[in-house]
Amino acid sequence: xxxxxxxxxxxxxxxxxxxxxxxxxxxxxxxxxxxxxxxxxxxxxxxxxxxxxxxxxxxxxxxxxxxxxxxxxxxxxxxxxxxxxxxxxxxxxxxxxxxxxxxxxxxxxxxxxxxxxxxxxxxxxxxxxxxxxxxxxxxxxxxxxxxxxxxxxxxxxxxxxxxxxxxxxxxxxxxxxxxxxxxxxxxxxxxxxxxxxxxxxxxxxxxxxxxxxxxxxxxxxxxxxxxxxxxxxxxxxxxxxxxxxxxxxxxxxxxxxxxxxxxxxxxxxxxxxxxxxx
Amino acid sequence: xxxxxxxxxxxxxxxxxxxxxxxxxxxxxxxxxxxxxxxxxxxxxxxxxxxxxxxxxxxxxxxxxxxxxxxxxxxxxxxxxxxxxxxxxxxxxxxxxxxxxxxxxxxxxxxxxxxxxxxxxxxxxxxxxxxxxxxxxxxxxxxxxxxxxxxxxxxxxxxxxxxxxxxxxxxxxxxxxxxxxxxxxxxxxxxxxxxxxxxxxxxxxxxxxxxxxxxxxxxxxxxxxxxxxxxxxxxxxxxxxxxxxxxxxxxxxxxxxxxxxxxxxxxxxxxxxxxxxxxxxxxxxxxxxxxxxxxxxxxxxxxxxxxxxxxxxxxxxxxxxxxxxxxxxxxxxxxxxxxxxxxxxxxxxxxxxxxxxxxxxxxxxxxxxxxxxxxxxxxxxxxxxxxxxxxxxxxxxxxxxxxxxxxxxxxxxxxx
Numbered sequence: 001x002x003x004x005x006x007x008x009x010x011x012x013x014x015x016x017x018x019x020x021x022x023x024x025x026x027x028x029x030x031x032x033x034x035x036x037x038x039x040x041x042x043x044x045x046x047x048x049x050x051x052x053x054x055x056x057x058x059x060x061x062x063x064x065x066x067x068x069x070x071x072x073x074x075x076x077x078x079x080x081x082x083x084x085x086x087x088x089x090x091x092x093x094x095x096x097x098x099x100x101x102x103x104x105x106x107x108x109x110x111x112x113x114x115x116x117x118x119x120x121x122x123x124x125x126x127x128x129x130x131x132x133x134x135x136x137x138x139x140x141x142x143x144x145x146x147x148x149x150x151x152x153x154x155x156x157x158x159x160x161x162x163x164x165x166x167x168x169x170x171x172x173x174x175x176x177x178x179x180x181x182x183x184x185x186x187x188x189x190x191x192x193x194x195x196x197x198x199x200x201x202x203x204x205x206x207x208x209x210x211x212x213x214x215x216x217x218x219x220x221x222x223x224x225x226x227x228x229x230x231x232x233x234x235x236x237x238x239x240x241x242x243x244x245x246x247x248x249x250x251x252x253x254x255x256x257x258x259x260x261x262x263x264x265x266x267x268x269x270x271x272x273x274x275x276x277x278x
Numbered sequence: 279x280x281x282x283x284x285x286x287x288x289x290x291x292x293x294x295x296x297x298x299x300x301x302x303x304x305x306x307x308x309x310x311x312x313x314x315x316x317x318x319x320x321x322x323x324x325x326x327x328x329x330x331x332x333x334x335x336x337x338x339x340x341x342x343x344x345x346x347x348x349x350x351x352x353x354x355x356x357x358x359x360x361x362x363x364x365x366x367x368x369x370x371x372x373x374x375x376x377x378x379x380x381x382x383x384x385x386x387x388x389x390x391x392x393x394x395x396x397x398x399x400x401x402x403x404x405x406x407x408x409x410x411x412x413x414x415x416x417x418x419x420x421x422x423x424x425x426x427x428x429x430x431x432x433x434x435x436x437x438x439x440x441x442x443x444x445x446x447x448x449x450x451x452x453x454x455x456x457x458x459x460x461x462x463x464x465x466x467x468x469x470x471x472x473x474x475x476x477x478x479x480x481x482x483x484x485x486x487x488x489x490x491x492x493x494x495x496x497x498x499x500x501x502x503x504x505x506x507x508x509x510x511x512x513x514x515x516x517x518x519x520x521x522x523x524x525x526x527x528x529x530x531x532x533x534x535x536x537x538x539x540x541x542x543x544x545x546x547x548x549x550x551x552x553x554x555x556x557x558x559x560x561x562x563x564x565x566x567x568x569x570x571x572x573x574x575x576x577x578x579x580x581x582x583x584x585x586x587x588x589x590x591x592x593x594x595x596x597x598x599x600x601x602x603x604x605x606x607x608x609x610x611x612x613x614x615x616x617x618x619x620x621x622x623x624x625x626x627x628x629x630x631x632x633x634x635x636x637x638x639x640x641x642x643x644x645x646x647x648x649x650x651x652x653x654x655x656x657x658x659x660x661x662x663x664x665x666x667x668x669x670x671x672x673x674x675x676x677x678x679x680x681x682x683x684x685x686x687x688x689x690x691x692x693x694x
Contacts, residue, residue, distance in 0.1 A: 009284075009378040012368060027411070034408035042396050116391040117409055118368040118383075186305035272371035275364065276292065277303075 025120045032123050036130035039102075043131060051138075058094055058139045062086050062146070065207035075208045079241035081150040087143040088237045089206040089230045092168045095136045096226060097197045099169070102128035103176025104193050107184050111278045121271040122264075125180045129169060136165070155239020164232035167256060171225050174260030177267040184274050205230050210245070219248050225259070228252025279344035282460065282493060283366070288339040288375035290361050294331045335361040336517045339375070343510075345460075348487045348494045350508030350525050352501075352532050354540070355660070357514040359497045360465060363387060366495065367463050381460030381493075384410050388465070390450035395439035399430055399449055402438050406453045420456045427482070428452035443605070448475055455482045462486065465497045474679065480507060499663065500640055501529055541569040543661040552655040554591055555614070557647060558584040558624075562664055571662070574669035575638065575685065579631040583645075587622050590615060591649055598629070599644040601660070607641060607683035613650070634687035636666045637680060 010020060044051060062083055069075045070082035077085045103125035107114060110124060147154060182189045204226045205213070213221050221227055228249045235242045336358040343349055351359050364370045366377065367385035392409040393402050403424055407417040417424075425431055428448040430441075438446060454462075462483075480503065487494045498504050504511075504525065511528025513521040521531045541562040561569050563580040573579050583596070596612040612627060614620055642663040647655040668677055668685075 008380050010380070012365070012372065012377040012379070014372045014374050030413050031408045031411075033414075034405050038394055038397065038401075038405050041401065042394060045396055110392075112388075113392050113409060115369065116387045117385065119409065119411070186303055186308065188304045188306050192305070275370040 021120070025122070028119050028123055031119055032127050035123065035127035039128060039131045040134060054135045054138045055142065058087070058090050058142055061090050061094070065090075069207040073208075075212055078209060078211070078238070080238045081152060083146055084143075084150060084152050084238065085209060085234070086207060087139075087146055088234045089204075091136065091139050091143060092164065092229050092233045093201060093204060093206045093226065094139060095132055095165070096168050096172045096229070097201070098135055099129050099132035099172035100175050100179070101193055101197060102132060103172065104179035104183055105190065106176075107180045107274065108190070108278065114278050115275050121274055122177070122267060125176045125267075126173060128176070129173065132172075154237050157236045157239050160236045161233065164229050164236060167232065167253065168226075168229045170260050171229065171256045174256065174263035177263035178259075181267045181270045181274075184277050185270065200224075200226065209234070209242075218245055219251065222248030222251045223255065225252040225255045228256075279346060281342045282345045282380040283341075283343040284376075284378040285339055285341050285366075286376045286378075288362075288365065288377060289337040289373050290335045290358075290365060290370070291373040292333045292335055294333050334517050336365070336514075339519055341512060341519065341522055343493060343495070345493055346487060346491045347510050348483075348508045349496065349510045349512060350504040350528070351495065351497045351512045351514065352499075352504060352528065353514035353520075356516075358517040359514055360387070361517075362514070363463050363465050363495065363497060379461065382411065382458070383461040383463060384454065384457040384459035385463040386410075386451070386454040386465070387463070389447050393438055393446070393450065396437055398435045398437055399425075399441070400434045402449065403453055406450065407457075410454060410457055411459065412457060416458065424449075424452045424456050427455065427478075444475070451475075451479055455479065455486065459492070461493045461495070463495045466499065474681075476503070477679070483507060501533075505529060541571045541662065541664070543658075545658070552588075552647070554589050554594055554649065554655060555585055555587045555647065556656075557596070557645060557658070558586060560584075560643070560645065560662060562662060571664045573664060573666050575636060575666050576633050576669035578633050579636075579664060579666075581629040581631070581643070583627040583629070584624060585614070585627055586624050587614070587620065590620060590622065593650040593652055595648050595650040596627070597646040597648065599646070601642045601644065602639050602683055607636075611650075635684055637682050637685040638666050638668050638678075640665050 065086045066082045069086070070077060080088075106124045106128050107121070113119075114121065114124075179189070179193060183193075204224060210218065210221065210227060210231055222245070229252065231242075231244055231249065235244050339362065351362060353359050361370075363385065364387070365372050366379070367383055367387070369385070369387075390406075392406050394405065397405065403421060404414070404417055408414070412420075425434060428445070428451075430445055430449055433441065433445065438449070441449070454464075464483075483494060483496075484507065486492050494507070496504065496508055508525045511521070511523065511525040512519060513528050513532050515535075520535075521528050543560045545557055545559060561582045562571055563569055563582055564573065565578050565580065581598070585596075587594075592615045594614040596614065598610045598612070600607045600609070610629065612629065614627070640663050642660040644657070644659045645661060646657045649655065670676070
């Protein structure tokens with residue numbers, strides 16, 4: 001191989017993305033770790049509330065949904081007790097909702113770093129996933145306790161759960177990239193995010209089973225990619241009496257992939273102007 | 279020596295929209311104006327084109343930097359110094375032209391960026407190091423050296439929110455100074471921190487460039503520091519290179535051209551903004567009436583302000599803030615109406631800072647016009663700065679680096 005002296009130079013030019021993008025990302029991989037570490041440290045250092053909050057939120061949601069959908073609306077829960085049915089959905093939903101909100105706000109809450117230091121910007125929203133993962137683990141423990149109380153034995157298929165968790169991660173990252181970039185561009189976009197999360201919880205099968213949805217709508221219901229994720233969680237944890245509705249599940253996967261591509265593309269397109277806008 | 283930074287025809291453009299007052303784009307406005315446009319198109323009326331203006335913060339910049347150079351970048355506020363550093367450190371993208379850089383660049387554009395107040399000093403060293411591009415092993419290796427340099431051993435496990443500003447700055451600088459990057463880009467950060475620490479930082483930077491052969495790019499308003507530290511200079515003026523070459527030559531070009539400009543501030547944008555009074559211009563003078571910005575402590579400094587009074591109000595106030603190292607050294611309020619001779623129309627205010635009051639150093643002036651406790655009218659930040667140097671004082675040995683903002687002449691005597 002010939003050693004071209006120009007190869008050592010990093011070239012910065014208008015409108016061109018540098019060749020070194022992926023190499024740079026690799027070089028800054030430890031920053032990813034440090035930012036996650038900072039977020040976790042700050043979260044659990046500040047107060048006991050930090051930890052209490054991650055316990056109270058899923059528990060309260062579970063109780064409310066069990067009462068409203070199970071006891072009042074008397075929706076069917078299949079083989080599992082209603083609290084377990086709800087918990088299997090709260091797990092992925094709250095993970096998705098947390099990850100999405102944290103990622104979306106990550107750039108503006110770190111304005112200072114964006115405007116004063118260079119690092120591959122994509123690390124910022126990506127690193128927020130880890131905090132949401134710790135919350136996920138706490139919720140998982142709570143769910144195990146709930147199952148123990150109801151003497152419910154999870155299915156062996158629970159070994160597939162990480163795959164659905166991965167799907168939820170990809171989805172929240174895709175939307176997180178898109179929203180965090182939009183958040184920099186439009187200052188009032190952040191008011192839209194809680195609204196999306198709020199509405200999303202009611203249109204996703206969190207408080208009820210997707211079996212409640214008439215079969216002729218189920219394919220279109222899966223246009224909401226969280227339907228695929230939640231159904232997958234229920235299938236893997238509850239097992240008996242649950243089945244994945246494959247056409248819908250595949251649609252959810254396709255949409256998730258489209259979202260991550262779109263989100264990443266938009267992020268890369270706009271990231272060079274972040275420092276000018278923020 | 280080998281060239282490690284090549285800059286060709288570099289330019290950075292900002293688009294300023296005159297349509298909105300807001301700095302930020304709001305989705306709400308975009309939707310609203312989009313709807314308006316559609317309605318107007320349907321109605322057949324021509325839509326208003328929003329007024330946009332291109333502002334070139336930098337243009338036609340060409341230079342080369344060799345390995346081991348210590349380059350001082352000087353120029354007035356708004357000349358494009360910070361923009362240039364931001365382009366070189368890849369924080370923002372150029373609008374035209376090309377930069378070629380060989381080696382790792384680390385930039386210190388602000389002290390303590392990325393520090394988290396809740397975390398301890400130890401944790402912040404790791405975090406900040408990672409943000410600046412260091413790996414975990416690298417930080418571990420240099421940890422003791424960093425802590426030692428910052429002189430904060432005792433407070434390593436205290437959250438930095440409890441640090442004094444001096445400790446904070448020391449720690450932040452220490453992390454940055456121990457980076458292994460080939461190119462170090464520094465913006466005015468030494469303006470903070472006490473004189474002793476400044477000296478230490480300068481020493482460190484000297485050894486970084488001289489012994490280790492690293493390249494330093496440095497922006498400062500403090501000519502003393504720049505003169506000491508840099509061997510090459512770039513003078514920027516309104517986004518273009520006015521002079522480049524030897525540092526000493528660059529400084530004298532700058533000082534020669536700006537003798538008057540630097541001691542005069544003209545208000546050319548905010549005039550006629552308020553109903554009560556406007557400040558037209560501010561000039562720094564010595565006792566003889568010559569405008570200048572470098573004074574001995576044995577001289578009075580006179581700040582002359584031309585004011586246009588439109589309406590007399592008992593609470594009209596000009597507040598002058600004098601800052602040094604980014605902290606307020608002292609503040610002086612002028613209640614215009616406390617002088618009975620105040621009339622409508624143009625008047626001149628003379629404010630004298632008496633001799634033997636200030637310590638040596640650079641002082642920045644910020645002016646805040648308001649109706650006291652009622653309404654702020656206009657604020658002009660860091661519009662002028664002046665330098666105070668020690669003159670020989672009778673019966674005293676030569677002094678330097680005396681801490682404090684003031685260095686007054688006091689009386690003392692001996693008694694038996």
